[in-house]
Amino acid sequence: MEIRNVSIIGLGALGVMYADFFTNRLGKEKVRVLADRDRIKRYSESRITCNGRECDFQYADIADPMEPADLLIFAVKYGGLQQAIRGAAPAVGENTLILSVLNGVSSEEDLIEAFGEDKVVFCVAQKMDALKDGSSVTYAHLGELAVGELDGRRSERLRRLTDFFDQAEFPYELPDDMKKHEWGKLLCNTGLNQTLMVYEGTFELVQKEGEARELMKGAMREVVAVANSLGIELGEADIDHWLEIINGLNPKGEPSMRQDARARRKSEVELFGGTICRLGRENNVPTPVNDFLYGRILEIEASY
Template identity: 45%
Template structure:
């Protein structure tokens, strides 16, 4: 069954990135951005811009009755996931597929528990350096969406999305081991997002030798070590793979946590260092770097 209708919830940097791209590839009536009435009024009045171009979106509230979506993309922050899960209810049909671009290793579990795992495809968004400030989003690198089943790629759901992404020229990659891929991205986020936030810097700061890069790699190493206890078994080669991705990002770009701190919004600290520290307790593993990051970011947030 061909994917025709797409609904997106969340208009942060990634929601705008994918929404703007799709708006140029499919009819406006087939792409819906789900948002509450207050946000829609703001978006309509102020506009939303992607690399200086105003986005042409169709907005719908969660309460509106609409034709079911073939694909629903979750692009909210982790703190808003539970509300987003409920907000997409009117968009779900028998053949709807969910794709989550959220950070971390648990969003698919939460969505699948609520609506059924038969609708879930596991996904990692990587390689993009999108930054959103107010209603302006900019990026140098579009990145790719990596997806697959929990194990394997040879299923009708994966083929439906792959065929659609080819049609709409969305860069993607299939992965037969998405859990390991998600842990790799989690390792990256734990190192990059938190280090750039603490150093109040940008990607350029962690791409050069120095204290920031050392802290980033040390925080990532703690995730690598924990992965062995969890049966994921990340390797030094995996760490280097993700470092190579970091080193290709735009120098002046900033990860989401740094953007949150600049805007004085509570960050995804619990998702990153919070998760690492708890896993450390579970397995009796050393997580001193992430404990320090947790302490410092918590103090920064308390000053808001």
């Protein structure tokens, strides 16, 4: 069945960016933002903007009966995923395809557990630099979604998805090995997000040579070592690939984790250092750089 409409749950930096993109391309009636009544009231009363344009979104109250979505995008932080899964359940029908733009390597497992393997296409959100300040979202790069099947098949549902992206002129990539690709993004976030949260910097700080960039690279090398211990073939070339992407981001932009810290919200550190330090211990891989970053981030969060 052809994809004709999109629903999005999570109206943050990425949610606004995607809701704005698809609303402009498909029309307001084809794009729903799913939320509870209180959030919808708050969103409707605030002036949400994306790159300075005022947004006019269609909201759907998750307490009301609703038609299933053709494509459902989860764009919440990991701490909000279980609640969002319960909230979005009425929008999942027989033919709904689900994407998660969440970072880390866990959200697809949670979505599969909730909705079944046949609904969830693996996805990595990459190369964007979306920044949310109050109700205003700005970005210099929309980035792209890397999508694929775990076994590398060019399946019929993947074709449905890419046909839809082609029609909407939405940028995407089809990596051959989605698991390796997810770990590549984990390598990026574990180095970049944690370093900039600890150093309180923008992308500029790690785009130039210096202590912060070296620390970031050290954290990335530990992700490679942990991945290798699990049989995932990441290497120096993957670090270089993600460094090149980082070098191209808006120098004044910030990763999602630094945005959490500025808002004094609990970050997704468990997805990054939390996961790498735990897997390192379990597989006898030393992770001193991540131990330092993870510990420092827990201290910062304890001070809120």
